[in-house]
Amino acid sequence: MTDGVRIEQPGLLATLQDLGRFGQQAQGVTEGGPMDERAFLWANRLLGNAFDAAQIEVTLGQFSLTFLRKTLFVVTGADYPLTLNKRPMKTWRVNQAQAGDTLTIGTNDSGLRCYVAVAGGFSAEPVLGSVATVVRDRLGGLSQQGTPLAAGDVIATLPSPEQTLESRRPSSRVMTAVPSRPTLSLIPAAQFQQFNAAARDLLVQQTYQVTAKQDRMGIRLQGPQPLTEVPGNMISEPLPIGSVQVPPDGQPIVMMNDHQTLGGYPKIGVLSWTARSLLAQLPAGRKFQFRWLPLDEAQRELRQVRRFFNILR
Amino acid sequence: MMRWDFLTAAADALMVQFEEEIDLEINAKVHRLAYLLNHNDYDWVVEVVTSYRSLLLYYDVLECNEAQVKQALRPLVEEVLAAEDKTQSDVCQHQIDVCYDAELGIDLETVAATLGMSTDEVVRLHTDRLYHVYTLGFAPGFAYMGDVDEKLRVARHDTPRQKVVQGSVAIAGQQTALYPQTSPGGWQVIGRAVTWPRLTPGDKVQFNAISRAEFAEQCKAHGVNHD
Numbered sequence: 001m002t003d004g005v006r007i008e009q010p011g012l013l014a015t016l017q018d019l020g021r022f023g024q025q026a027q028g029v030t031e032g033g034p035m036d037e038r039a040f041l042w043a044n045r046l047l048g049n050a051f052d053a054a055q056i057e058v059t060l061g062q063f064s065l066t067f068l069r070k071t072l073f074v075v076t077g078a079d080y081p082l083t084l085n086k087r088p089m090k091t092w093r094v095n096q097a098q099a100g101d102t103l104t105i106g107t108n109d110s111g112l113r114c115y116v117a118v119a120g121g122f123s124a125e126p127v128l129g130s131v132a133t134v135v136r137d138r139l140g141g142l143s144q145q146g147t148p149l150a151a152g153d154v155i156a157t158l159p160s161p162e163q164t165l166e167s168r169r170p171s172s173r174v175m176t177a178v179p180s181r182p183t184l185s186l187i188p189a190a191q192f193q194q195f196n197a198a199a200r201d202l203l204v205q206q207t208y209q210v211t212a213k214q215d216r217m218g219i220r221l222q223g224p225q226p227l228t229e230v231p232g233n234m235i236s237e238p239l240p241i242g243s244v245q246v247p248p249d250g251q252p253i254v255m256m257n258d259h260q261t262l263g264g265y266p267k268i269g270v271l272s273w274t275a276r277s278l279l280a281q282l283p284a285g286r287k288f289q290f291r292w293l294p295l296d297e298a299q300r301e302l303r304q305v306r307r308f309f310n311i312l313r
Numbered sequence: 314m315m316r317w318d319f320l321t322a323a324a325d326a327l328m329v330q331f332e333e334e335i336d337l338e339i340n341a342k343v344h345r346l347a348y349l350l351n352h353n354d355y356d357w358v359v360e361v362v363t364s365y366r367s368l369l370l371y372y373d374v375l376e377c378n379e380a381q382v383k384q385a386l387r388p389l390v391e392e393v394l395a396a397e398d399k400t401q402s403d404v405c406q407h408q409i410d411v412c413y414d415a416e417l418g419i420d421l422e423t424v425a426a427t428l429g430m431s432t433d434e435v436v437r438l439h440t441d442r443l444y445h446v447y448t449l450g451f452a453p454g455f456a457y458m459g460d461v462d463e464k465l466r467v468a469r470h471d472t473p474r475q476k477v478v479q480g481s482v483a484i485a486g487q488q489t490a491l492y493p494q495t496s497p498g499g500w501q502v503i504g505r506a507v508t509w510p511r512l513t514p515g516d517k518v519q520f521n522a523i524s525r526a527e528f529a530e531q532c533k534a535h536g537v538n539h540d
Contacts, residue, residue: 025362025369026347026514028449137453138494189321190328235335236450238362238369240323262364262450270323295379298324302374 003068004118004157007149008102011062014149016122016141019052019311021130025261031241032132032140033257035216035280036113037273039077041309043117046074046094046168051311053121053158054131056149058114061107065116067097071157072119074168075103078111078281079177092176094168111178111281120160134258136217178282184275185293186244190267194231195246202227203268204290208252212284216258218245219279226250227268236262242271254279272298273305315342315394319383322369325359327382329368329390335459335487339366340447344515345393357382363514364448365457406443406517407510409491411482412528413439417505418482424467424501435503436522438465439482444489446516454493456512461489473499480506480537482520507531 007014017040020033034040034057044053056065061080067073074094075082082089083104089095091114097103105114124131124142133141133148140146142153149155170176192200206223213220227250239245243255245265254271255263256279271279272293282288305311320328329346331339346368347361359371372382413436415421425432444458451457461484469485474497477483481492483500491509492498504520507528512518523531532538 023360024453025360026449027453027511028451028455029453139453187321187324189323191320235333235365235367236448237328237330237364237367238322238450240326240369240371242323260451261362262448272324295321295324299374299378302324306375 002156002159003154004071004122005065005067005155007151007153007155008064008066009062009151010149010153011058011060011105013059014063015057015133015135016054016124016149016155017057017132018054018121018130020132020257021128021134021140024128025238028261029128029139030134030137030258030261032130032134032137032216034113034115035257036077036111036115036277038277039113040115040117041305041311042092042170042174043074043076043115044121045309046076046092046170047072047117047119047160049117049119049121049160051309053117054124055115055117055122056155058105058116060112061105061114063116064102064104067099067101067103068154069099069157070097072096072160073103074117075105075114076117076176077114078108080108080110080114081106090169092169109283112283113280118157120158123156123158134216136258178278182278182282182286182288183291184279184288185272185298186269186275186290187272187293187295187298188268189270190239190243191231191234192268194266195227195268196229199227199229200268203252204292207287207289209287210279210282210284214284216256218256218259219254221252221254223251227252231266234264234266236264239263239267240270242276243267244269244271256280273302315339317390317394319386321379323371325374326369326371327379327386329370329386331366333366335365335447337445337460340445341515342393343368345396346389347514349389349393355385357385364450404515404517405513406519407512408519408521409482409506409509410523410527410531411440411504411506411520412523412525413504414525414528417528418503420483420501421503424484424503427467428465430464435465438462439484439489439503440520440522442519444518444520446512446514446518447488448514449512452494452496454511455490456514456516456518457488457490458518459488461487467501469499469501473497477502478505480509482506507535507537 020031138146322328357376362369477498479495482504483502485500
């Protein structure tokens with residue numbers, strides 16, 4: 001293990017993330033992990049890393065780091081402008097950096113988050129089996145205390161087999177850009193049956209937008225008309241990532257990676273794997289549609305994902 | 314027989330729900346089912362999360378679909394429902410020392426005044442029984458315990474405090490809890506502990522009152538700076 005990179009400028013929020021902290025929700029410990037899991041998994045795949053090798057999740061760009069050794073790296077997720085020593089680079093392509101090179105990530109409105117991955121992956125002491133940073137739980141990250149990355153932080157990288165640079169990238173059929181008017185697939189779940197037909201229809205008929213009230217815990221949505229006759233508060237129950245809660249005001253909140261492990265608001269559905277990664281990239285004000293997705297189709301998608309990225313859990 | 318239901322929770326998760334009540338017997342069924350799922354090496358069980366009357370099961374979608382999981386779960390649920398719940402032998406019991414001093418239990422005097430009793434009576438009622446850990450959540454290690462004596466039930470604060478100090482012991486309605494980390498919180502704080510065990514749903518907890526001097530001693534022994 002050697003010093004890999006030094007953070008020069010962390011931007012708004014840069015955190016170390018692996019796939020997440022699993023198996024401990026019964027203890028009140030949430031998963032954490034990459035908000036755009038799809039972009040994260042692609043980065044590791046392009047580098048030939050283990051599926052859960054740790055990366056840096058950069059929020060809204062404005063980030064830079066210096067490589068302390070020669071390494072292959074890739075930046076996936078939002079298509080922010082990249083430069084390596086002021087030379088423009090492409091996102092979603094494997095590049096090589098020499099010791100002393102500086103990677104600078106700018107910003108634009110193509111998305112909210114990008115992932116910086118290096119061959120072998122970043123290394124930090126795991127907490128409860130994971131290095132995922134959960135600020136609210138004060139767990140994980142370089143400090144093991146859940147603190148975000150700061151200027152001056154030096155992160156080690158794990159050894160990787162000597163690799164030659166071939167500009168690896170996903171096949172052109174793989175969608176790397178966020179569509180301007182996305183459709184998010186939603187599986188009917190949890191208290192779906194307790195919502196009336198009008199509410200279930202309205203959810204997929206009207207256009208929603210993402211609000212500024214969003215973080216790694218949850219994303220508040222706003223529709224022209226609130227859902228009505230929302231079922232009353234329930235006894236708190238466990239809830240999975242991607243759950244769409246509807247509080248009494250009728251405007252949905254999607255629970256994301258750092259969500260609380262229990263919730264008492266009724267849930268009308270849960271986002272599909274692709275939809276969750278898409279939502280993680282939508283800036284405040286971006287409009288989108290929901291559509292209902294049958295469970296078996298959502299499971300088929302998940303199986304494909306697990307097989308394609310070779311995810312063992 | 315107790316009513317129960319399956320609910321789809323996610324593409325890889327199924328919820329088992331028993332009757333909608335915060336009730337020791339119902340909660341014991343939830344934990345019994347969790348125990349069966351966690352200790353039988355089922356290759357389709359990925360993770361089990363329990364709450365008051367609900368159990369969330371994450372399963373391996375590469376091994377099975379939802380219908381198959383339901384089929385495998387049904388006899389287990391029926392077994393749990395049929396069982397006489399005298400299986401308390403494997404339950405873990407903990408003692409937690411708490412200093413019920415008005416300076417540490419910052420709501421102790423208000424709680425006593427609200428309920429029209431002395432602070433000693435509040436302490437007596439709180440320490441008088443064995444509490445059941447219904448579920449963990451909110452924050453890592455935060456255990457929801459009950460049931461609080463009916464005479465000791467108070468509402469939570471209308472506006473949560475920004476900062477409840479680590480180790481605070483608090484009550485709200487039917488429930489009591491210990492804040493394992495300093496965090497925001499809306500419950501009524503009646504005392505503070507220096508050390509506590511890692512709690513697991515289904516465990517039993519007894520609170521013991523200790524004096525301010527004993528509290529100070531424990532702080533010193535454990536190198537805790539309690540301010």
